[in-house]
Structures are given as structure tokens and as C-alpha cells.
Amino acid sequence: MSPAPKWLRGATTTSAQVFAGASTALLPITMQALAARGITLDVQATLALSISVGAFVSAVVNATVLETRLTSSRSRPLSYVPRWSTIAGLLGCIGILLTIVNPLGAVIGTPLAMVALSLGRTHGVITHRWRAEGHAGIVMVLGALGALAIMPIHWQSAVAALAICTAYTIVVRAAKQPARSLVGPQPREFVKVGTETAVTALVPMVLNILVFALLTNADAIAFRMVLSVLGILQPLLGFLRTRLLTSRSMPLTLVLGSASLIALAAVLIAHMAGLVGFVLGPSWAQVTTPALVLACLWKVASVPATVPFAMLRRDGHLDALLRLRIVTSILFLASGCLGIWIGHSLLATFTGLCLAELLSTVIYFGVAYRVTAPPLSKESP
Numbered sequence: 001m002s003p004a005p006k007w008l009r010g011a012t013t014t015s016a017q018v019f020a021g022a023s024t025a026l027l028p029i030t031m032q033a034l035a036a037r038g039i040t041l042d043v044q045a046t047l048a049l050s051i052s053v054g055a056f057v058s059a060v061v062n063a064t065v066l067e068t069r070l071t072s073s074r075s076r077p078l079s080y081v082p083r084w085s086t087i088a089g090l091l092g093c094i095g096i097l098l099t100i101v102n103p104l105g106a107v108i109g110t111p112l113a114m115v116a117l118s119l120g121r122t123h124g125v126i127t128h129r130w131r132a133e134g135h136a137g138i139v140m141v142l143g144a145l146g147a148l149a150i151m152p153i154h155w156q157s158a159v160a161a162l163a164i165c166t167a168y169t170i171v172v173r174a175a176k177q178p179a180r181s182l183v184g185p186q187p188r189e190f191v192k193v194g195t196e197t198a199v200t201a202l203v204p205m206v207l208n209i210l211v212f213a214l215l216t217n218a219d220a221i222a223f224r225m226v227l228s229v230l231g232i233l234q235p236l237l238g239f240l241r242t243r244l245l246t247s248r249s250m251p252l253t254l255v256l257g258s259a260s261l262i263a264l265a266a267v268l269i270a271h272m273a274g275l276v277g278f279v280l281g282p283s284w285a286q287v288t289t290p291a292l293v294l295a296c297l298w299k300v301a302s303v304p305a306t307v308p309f310a311m312l313r314r315d316g317h318l319d320a321l322l323r324l325r326i327v328t329s330i331l332f333l334a335s336g337c338l339g340i341w342i343g344h345s346l347l348a349t350f351t352g353l354c355l356a357e358l359l360s361t362v363i364y365f366g367v368a369y370r371v372t373a374p375p376l377s378k379e380s381p
Helices: 006-024 026-038 041-065 067-071 083-100 104-127 130-150 155-174 187-214 217-232 234-246 250-272 275-280 282-286 289-301 306-314 318-343 346-372
Strands: none
Touching (some): 006 026, 006 104, 026 041, 026 104, 026 130, 026 155, 026 282, 041 067, 041 104, 041 187, 041 217, 067 187, 083 155, 104 130, 104 155, 104 234, 130 155, 187 217, 187 318, 187 346, 217 250, 217 275, 217 282, 217 289, 217 346, 234 250, 234 306, 250 275, 289 346, 306 318, 318 346
16 A cells, blocks of 8 residues: 655644644633633633733743744754643643632633643644644543533533543643753743743733723623634644744645634634634623624734744844834734723724734834845945
8 A cells, every 4th residue: 555645644744733732722712611601700800811821821931941942953853841841730630620619720720731731732743743642632622522511511520521631631742752851052042032922922911901900800701712712723823833933834824824714714603603602601792793803803914924933033033033022012012002991892902903913014024024134245346
């Protein structure tokens, strides 16, 4: 029997890894769906903020621990799954399980599990462990769907199913993998990559806090729910970013960009059909269709900027990238704050973020061209 064509093998591995990444995004949204059925509104708002913190910490730790290695040729192959992240993730799953007796268990446990899932996913992408990733993704999807199915019948069992499947996914991704690496980039590279990631990842967390402070608990929960629902796009962007950090690939960029449009169209269709509101409960009622459309446009507009971002980091232009991240983050915060302050609604907030993303994309390409363009040679007299 002849082996499968190269393009088919590549498509299979890419699909498995993107699927596994999408399954990672199911934890926060499923936890919020469960919380909407069994936890008070005040604790739901606290959980929304803790998930924002978890997303921030996951992004920073993931970039500092693993993505930094993709900027250095001597450490590029040496990816690993830190033992401490696996332990923290399992403790987080215990916290989620304890939500049955105390809702604060989810507040503490969900961010810890998010960090472990993120590191395991990135390690799988870097090392092309598509079989293990596919296995982990299937278990995570079954756990989330099972929890949602059981939820109306027995809420406590639904929470337990989600916690157990999340723990299993974390273990599968860490099993038989290096738990530490003796060779790595220079300390200053860790600091630069961690700092520029923190500057960007801080934006949604700060905006969630501002929505919580200036609007209502219901708005804060709805804002975090929108970000969690749009989190189905994050694995596509994360996979694209990680692969572009290793090498250029315009076909992959076009394929995953098209997949992003399809995914967001599916979100809008599910929203208009009432499916999202049915799953997430009454808190989703705060999300209007125009607000969700603008949120989707915001995410779509973020796809093109992935190309110059990856090029700058891959080629070692960390100082330029740090300055760029600071400028664009200020732009996002200013636009989001103006939307919250002036419009007093999620619609105005996402309008500001969408406009900021479009302007940021132009800035990214402009900086990438200026940094990477060859210097003009002077003609000799």
C-alpha cells in the first residue's frame, strides 16, 4: 500500500492540531455555561474576571517559556512541558471539582488549568505531536459536550465530568515529554518576549475590569462570554503564529484565515438561531447581534497582523516588536475605554476595538517593512 500524499499528511496533522487547540478553548466557555446555571451573578462576575486573569497569565507564560525558544536557533528544537505547569493544572482541576461544594473553586482552579492546557498545546504544535494532540482534543470535546448535556439533569456531575476530562487532557499532553530544558535563549530574550506579550495580553483583562467597574455585573459577564466564544478562533491564530515563528507559509496563512471567517460565521449563525444563548444562559441576553458582529470583525481584522508580528519575532527584532506592542496596546486601551466611557455599552466597546485593530494592522505592516527593508545604497560620485 503506497503512503499517503505529502499534502494529505500535512492537512491531517494541521487539522488535528487546530482541532486540539480549539478544544483547549472549551474550558472557560463551558465553565461559564455551568456557572450560569448554578452560581450567583456576583460569583459569575468574579469568575469572568478570573478567566480574564487566566487568559493573561496563560499568554505571558506560554510566550515566555516556549515561544521565546523559537527566536533562538540554539534552543528552537528544545520544547518541553514544565512539570510545575502540569502540577498547577491538576490542582486547578481539583479546584474546579470543588466547585460542587464551593463556587470559589472554579474562580481559583480555572486559571490554573488554562495555563497548563496552553503550554501543553503549544508544545504539541512545536513538536508536531498531532496524534497525542488529537487524542487530547477528543477527550476535551467529549468532556465539554458531556458536561453541557448533563447540566440540566445533574449540575454537580456536569462539573465533575469537565474537571476529570480537563485533568486527563493535561496528563496526555505532558506524558513522556521532557519536563525541563537545560538549554535556552539568553535571559534578556525571555524578558523581552514576556514583556511584549504582557503588554498586549493586558488589554482584554483591563477592559474586562473596566466593564465590571463602569457598567454592570451582567455586562462584565457578557463581555467575558463574548471573548470566550470568540476563543474558538484563538487556536487558529495561535497555531498560525507558532508555525509562522518557525517558517514562512503563505498557503497556511490563507487556509487558516479562511477557516477563521468560517468559524466566526458559524458563531453568528449559532447566535441568531438562539443556540449560544441557550447554552450560556440569561447572561448572554446582554449581547446584541450588532455587538457580536463588531466583535467578530475585530477578531477577523487581527489575522493579517499575525504575519508581520511573526516575521519580526522570528527574525529577532525584539526591541522593535516591544515598542510596537506598547504603542498598539495603548491604542487598544484608549479606544476601548472611550467606547465604555462614552457609549456605556458593549456595542461601543467593540466598535472601538475593531477600529483600533484595523489601525494596528497598518502600523504592524509599516514597521515590519521599515525594519526588514534593505538599506538604500548610495551611488558613488
